[in-house]
Amino acid sequence: xxxxxxxxxxxxxxxxxxxxxxxxxxxxxxxxxxxxxxxxxxxxxxxxxxxxxxxxxxxxxxxxxxxxxxxxxxxxxxxxxxxxxxxxxxxxxxxxxxxxxxxxxxxxxxxxxxxxxxxxxxxxxxxxxxxxxxxxxxxxxxxxxxxxxxxxxxxxxxxxxxxxxxxxxxxxxxxxxxxxxxxxxxxx
Numbered sequence: 001x002x003x004x005x006x007x008x009x010x011x012x013x014x015x016x017x018x019x020x021x022x023x024x025x026x027x028x029x030x031x032x033x034x035x036x037x038x039x040x041x042x043x044x045x046x047x048x049x050x051x052x053x054x055x056x057x058x059x060x061x062x063x064x065x066x067x068x069x070x071x072x073x074x075x076x077x078x079x080x081x082x083x084x085x086x087x088x089x090x091x092x093x094x095x096x097x098x099x100x101x102x103x104x105x106x107x108x109x110x111x112x113x114x115x116x117x118x119x120x121x122x123x124x125x126x127x128x129x130x131x132x133x134x135x136x137x138x139x140x141x142x143x144x145x146x147x148x149x150x151x152x153x154x155x156x157x158x159x160x161x162x163x164x165x166x167x168x169x170x171x172x173x174x175x176x177x178x179x180x181x182x183x184x185x186x187x188x
Contacts, residue, residue: 013066017059017075018125018166024052024082025129025159032136032152041152045086053083074112074126081105095140102137106130121165128158 024047031041060076063069084101109130116122135151138144167173 013059013062013075014068014071015166015169017056017063017071018162018169020051020056020059021075021078021125022159022161022163022166024048024056025132025155025162027159028052029132029152029154029156029159032148033156034149034152042089045089048082048089049086052081053079053086055079056082070112070115070117077108077112078105081108095143099137099140102133102140106133106137109133121161125158125162125165128154128161132158 024044027044027047028041030036031039031044056075057079060072060074060079063075064072088101109126113123113126113130116126132151132155135147135154139147139151
């Protein structure tokens with residue numbers, strides 16, 4: 001392949017995975033904020049299913065194959081989240097079931113926050129994701145549109161951070177936030 005990057009390279013799959021995560025989170029978050037007229041979280045179902053779900057899961061498997069257990073866990077686990085969320089969007093489930101689903105995946109996001117080796121930048125992406133999922137879970141339990149909107153804003157910021165990290169890695173921008181070295185700014 002070009003630029004000396006072999007098939008299954010964790011550098012290329014990490015960057016693509018963080019772009020997929022960032023774009024999906026951004027669309028999901030914007031949908032919850034109500035900032036764009038006529039755009040809801042349900043409008044991000046296709047993106048969540050195919051980019052956030054299927055593609056992210058596949059990239060997670062490639063990360064495992066390349067020896068990166070953290071990104072393998074992050075991408076495959078979050079791919080499962082997005083695919084399941086997309087398949088269940090619009091389904092008739094109780095608010096308690098929806099909230100419980102979000103709490104369970106907030107636990108995965110918290111695990112990723114605590115395990116992120118890429119310093120404050122990567123931890124920031126997953127910490128914001130954890131907070132967004134918790135806010136959305138509480139909003140589901142309490143039937144609170146205000147908390148859902150707040151959760152959407154946090155998810156959107158997390159998505160922007162993941163997207164920026166991947167973009168910075170591709171562009172070789174010097175970003176130093178925490179324990180990273182060189183251009184290792186990706187979220188995982």
